[in-house]
Amino acid sequence: MAETLMSVRKPTQAEISMAKKWPVWEKEPSVFDWSYEQRETCLILEGRASVKAKDGSTSVSFGPGDWVVFEPGLECVWDVEKKIRKHYRFG
Secondary structure, three states: OHHHHEEEEOOOHHHHHHHOOOOEEEEOOEEEEEEOOOOEEEEEEEEEEEEEEOOOOOEEEEOOOOEEEEOOOOEEEEEEEEEEEEEEEEO
16 A cells, blocks of 8 residues: 555656745754655655655655655655755645
């Protein structure tokens, strides 16, 4: 089930333009638990991370230029390998 709860792809030009208006979040290398109560859409600006579903069913890795979507209900572990900067939007 978790494979439908997170996805990574390259964004369209329209999505990139839209994301530039969103806030920016940064995180130093670390490992932490997280759960999503609402959808989060991200445009990765720099860094590298992987996110693994807590049930072990799937994981995704992403870096600069990736469009990442996390769906509500996802319980996961973030592993920030290289400082992450991303534009993000909830909802």
